[in-house]
Amino acid sequence: MDILDLTAVELAAKIKEKEVSVLDAVEAVIKQIEEKEEKLHCYVTIDKEGARKRAEEVQKAIDAGTLTGPLAGVPVAIKDNMCTKDMLTTCSSKILGNFIPTYSAEAVIKLEEAGAVIIGKTNMDEFAMGSTTETSAFGVTKNPWNEEHVPGGSSGGSAAAVAADECFFSLGSDTGGSIRQPASFCGVVGMKPTYGTVSRYGLIAYGSSLDQIGPLAKDVTDCATILEVISSYDVKDSTSVERKDTDFTKALVNDVTGMKIGIPKDYFKEGLDPDVKEAVLAAANLLKEKGAIVEEFDLSLVEYAIPTYYTIAAAEASSNLERFDGVKYGYRTEDYEGLHHMYKKTRSEGFGEEVKRRIMLGSFVLSSGYYDAYYLKALKVKALIKKAFDEAFAKYDVILGPVAPTTAPKLGSSLAEPIKMYLGDIYTISVNLAGLPGISVPCGLDKAGLPIGLQLIGNTFEEKKLIQTAFTYEQARGKFEKKEGK
Amino acid sequence: MAKQYETVIGLEVHVELATKTKIFCGCSTEFGGAPNTHTCPVCTGMPGSLPVLNKQVVEYAIAVGLATNCSITRYCKFDRKNYFYPDNPQNYQISQLYLPICRNGGVEIETETGKKVVGIHEIHMEEDAGKLIHDEWENCSLVDYNRSGVPLIEIVSEPDMRSAEEVIAYLEKLRLIIQYLGASDCKLQEGSMRADVNLSVREVGAKEFGTRTEMKNLNSFKAIARAIEGEKNRQIDLLNEGKKVIQETRRWDDTKETSYAMRSKEDAQDYRYFPDPDLVPVRISDEWLEEIKANQPEFRTEKMLRYKEEYDIPDYDIDIITNSKHLADIFEATVAICNQPKKVSNWLMVETMRLLKEHEMEPEDIVFSPENLAKLILLVENKAINSTVAKEVFEVVFDKDIDPEAYVEEKGLKTVNDQGALRKTIEYIVEANQQSVEDYHNGKQKAMGFLVGQTMKAMQGKADPAMVNRILKEILES
Known part of the structure; x- marks a missing residue:
């Protein structure tokens, strides 16, 4: 048995049955990291000793x-944008290059x-901020399926680490698709829950x-x-x-009989790669065969999602990132x-191009005079997008x-044309604007052998329908072939 | 003939609320801790920290709004005011711009020129900033975030005031309302109440307002009055010289009694206000509002009526005592113990006021407890000490809130009630002052006073003057 072939849930079961020790699992991952990390660069910080020590404590418990x-x-x-007590937390930015929090994220x-x-x-x-993990101040991460390609982003390291077995699962965050898109690019399952489900503290x-935190994992069960x-x-x-329906594993049911699935016609228009289109429609057919009712419908507002998203996210970011000023922590010039010279120089040197x-x-x-025309208008469109989803x-x-x-x-092919890169978020960002849950499940490979992701979107607080549909699809699809020699 | 000008004044008053914890985290609001000891990731702007609204802040803000006749915004929000400064750890201040909690109120003031209503444009909630300490020796600045996140309300008046007298009356009225609510102690010197004065002048009869300036750094009512006088004259002089008033923020220097420009409107910052996405809108339900209304305390007017009925003390006393919530509280608590309203009132009106004036203190600074004042009153009442001794003891009570019973005992100040001992002393005094005895018999009343004084001196003040008088008379007449 190769420990690395196990899913997170399978591994925990083996540990419980004492077939595998926690340290065995940690050492297997460390060995894999030692082999792969130099090429892939999934991590900013690796804490081998801390993990070994913690493995012993956990084993005892x-x-x-x-x-x-x-x-x-x-x-x-x-x-690396989630605070970990006593462990470097950089957001892959020079400005937080030395930041060690005194608290952990919830x-x-x-x-x-x-x-x-x-x-x-x-x-x-x-x-x-980005869709490729190339805007990291600490080097690019490579796609484990093909090292000439990006792993997606912004949670590219988290997706690649799962795909390359450099961990059993990971946490990512999703503001406009940052969990689902890298999961799709790396052939793993990634989920963004309803806004408010996972604490942002x-x-x-x-x-x-x-922003929402969510998992990247080997399968829907994990x-x-x-x-x-x-x-x-x-x-x-x-x-x-406050919700009482977070017993999500109850929804791991292999059945979609009578489940009504809508396919937005607007998601299959120009700009969609034919291989991707084919694989996604094939997945829809498979669900139909399993008893789901599949229909097409209009969701035309989606074309306004990108300008709306980049207005709101950038506005909030411009204020959220003000605290990085060289005064209290992090990098100072x-x-x-x-x-004022200190502020300017610190921030000019500390932030990268895309962040700036x-x-x-x-x-x-x-800014005054533009607020109504841009920010307020974007909030109105956001409300309309939510309404369109409510209707759907x-x-x-x-x-x-x-x-x-x-x-x-x-x-290296994306950053030169940021607008084109932004357009790549077209199918994921409206989910964030409407606060909905979404999941990405691998559904095939393109001609070049790169993974394709199927996205399922649910109504607010209806993760269970998503999980049930994704689980049923995954069972029908069968094992998703990993890259050779991995 | 020289032009006649009218002064137009509006105020922005910041009040620190008396909550135990800060507005967006659980840190203590206590004043005077060692630097950065009342801090956490939230009030120091650490990455990933999030604000959570303190409900008590909203309740105090609503209570002040109700007491100043404002309408309460039932769906209100917090906004971020973005500006970079090291005392502001997030580089944005969480405040309210678009939907402040209270709007369109006003309070009635009374001055020598009569009664008038000063309008309140709005009251909003916000967080205070930290404090910068500039170290001249090390050529660096240090920041203390203990005050960062202390809750404030900002009360913005309409430009309804026309003189320093009206401004002071308005501030005193606000202060009294807020103190009665227990929402703040409103001490100008300590910064728990801060007023910025917006002032312009215009020719009498003009319809348009003149260009205004904003005056900051006003730490006492006296400073405010002086700053208004100074700024009014500065603007009138400019206009009389044919110059223009520039819209700017000025800083008052009270020791030099002059102000200087801090920044003009041209370099006014764009604060890029927008709703804070980390906080949810505050919805104020009917039930909540009713609950706050039901919990409003007795305000001054009601209290004055009750005092008249319940305690039967002079109107003059009632006016002075109820003019400070702290003084009124002391009065009521002391009466509750010793049940002597007139005596309590006298101690507050005469000795307390005298000592406050002597020490340049406000009634809010009083430290003595009702228990110790009541004890002192009872000591006099039971003739354990005479009134001269009582005044001496009170000075110590006023200073250090000592227990007067223990103090009198310890210092041996009790009146000597042993008639035999007193009679012996008086006989000795009479013996030693035969000239005075003769003067007395010759009808010189002053001689009697001299002999009483000599006796009190010999008794070290510890005699009951009435008893001294009686015995002395007996001896002299015998």
Whole structure:
């Protein structure tokens, strides 16, 4: 048995049955990291010694019977925009290059309470701004399926680490598709829950009204299990929602009989790669064969989603990132004369191009005289998009479409044309604008052998319908072939 | 003939609310802790931290709004005001711009020129900033975030005031309302109440307002009055010289009694206000509003009526005592113990006021407890000490809130009620002052006073003057 072939839930079961020790699992992951990391660069920080020490503690608790959860002893990777106590947390930015928090994000605490073992912090687009993980200040991450391609982003390190078996699962964050798109590009399952389901406390904010933490995992079962562990009502996060239906694993049911699935025609128009289109429609057919009712419908507002998203997210980001000023923590420029020079120089040197672009965009749309025309208008469109989804969910249980218009692009081909890169978010961002849950499940390979993702979108608080549909599809699809020699 | 000008004044008053914890985190609001000891990730702007609204802040803000006749915004929001400064750890201040909690109110003031209503444009909630400490020796600045996140309300008046007298009357009225609510102690010197003065002048009869300036750094009512006088004259002088008033923010220097420009409108910042996405809108239900209304305390007018009925003390006393919530509280608590309203009132009106004036203190600064004042009153009542000794003891009570019973005991200040001992002393005094005895018999009343004084001196003040008088008379007449 190769430990690395196990899913997170399978591994935890083996550990519970004492067939595998926690340290065995940690050592297997460390060995894989030692082999793969130099090429792939999934991590910003790897804490081998910390993980080994923690493995022993967790093992003791499991042996003592105090840790019995479904993730006890499983090695996990955390996206580097979630605070981890006493462990470097950089957001892949020079400006936080030396930042060690004194507290952990609530989602991280939930995982630790469940006995997961943190291996390290994964690479990402700087401050989660980007779709390729190429905007990281600490180097690019490569796609484990083909190292000439990007892993997607912004949770590219988290997706690649799962795909390359450098961890058993990971946490990512999704503001406009940052979990689902890299999951799609790396052939893993990624889920963004309903806004408010996972506490944002300790998640370093990009677009506060859109950010949600979620899992990236090997299959739907792992995904549902992880989400059940990390979701919580947290009084430290005012936007946290108290819900009693977070027993997501109950929805791991292989049945879609009578499930109404809507396919937005607007998601299959020009710009969609033919291979992607074919694979996604084939997945829809498979669900139809399993008893689902599949129909097409209009969701034309989607064309306004991109300008709306980049207005709101950039506006919030421009304010959220003001605290990085060289005064209290993080990077401070060396030579400066006076306060304002220190601010300017620190931020000019500390932030990368894409972050600066969005700060400028956000500052512009919030400035006096433009606020009504841009920011307020974007909020109105956001409300209309939510309304369009409400109408769709009056008819359908689940909406089905692609995650991204293409498979993973080649390294270095995206950043030169930021607008084109932004357009790649077309299918994912309206889900964030409407606060909905969405899941990405691998559904095939393109001609070049790169993974394609199927996106399922649910109504707010209806993750269970998503999980059930995704699980049924996954069972019907069969094993998703991993890349040779992996 | 010289032109006649009218002064137009509006105020922005910041009040620190008396909550135990900060507006968006659980840190203590206590004043005076060692630097950065009342802090956490939220109030120091650490990455990933999130604000959670303190409900008590909303309740205090609504209570002040109700007491100043405002309408309450039932669906209100917080907005971010973005500006970079090291005392502001997030580089944005969480405040309210678009939907402030209270709007369109007003309070009635009374001055020598009569009664008038000063309108309140709005009241909004916001967080205070930290404090910068500039270290001249090390050539660096240090920041203390203990005050960061302390809750404030900002009360913005309409430009309805026309003189320093009206401004002071308005501020005193606001202060009294807020103190009665227990929402703040409103101490200008300590910064728990801060007023910025917006002032312009215009020719009498003009319809348009003149260009206004905003004056900051006003730490006492006296400073406010002086600043208004100074700024009014500065603007009138400019206009009389044919110059223009520039719209700007000025800083008052009270020791030099002059102001200087801090920044003009031209370099006014764009604060890029937008609703804070980390906080959910505040919805104020009918039930909540009713609950706050039901919990409003007795205000001054009601209290004055009750005092008249319940305690039967002079109107003059009632006016002074109810003019400070703290003084009124002390009065009521002391009466509750010793049941002597007139005596309590006298101690507050005479000795307390005298000492406050002497020490340049406000009634809010009083530290003595009702228990110790009541004890002192009872000591006099039971003739354990005479009134001269009582005044001395009160000074110590006023200073240090000591227990007067223990103090009198310890210092041996009790009146000597042993008639035999007193009679012996008086006989000795009479013996030693035969000239005075003769003067007395010759009808010189002053001699009697001299002999009483000598006796009190010999008794070290610890005699009951009435008893001294009686015995002395007996001896002299015998």
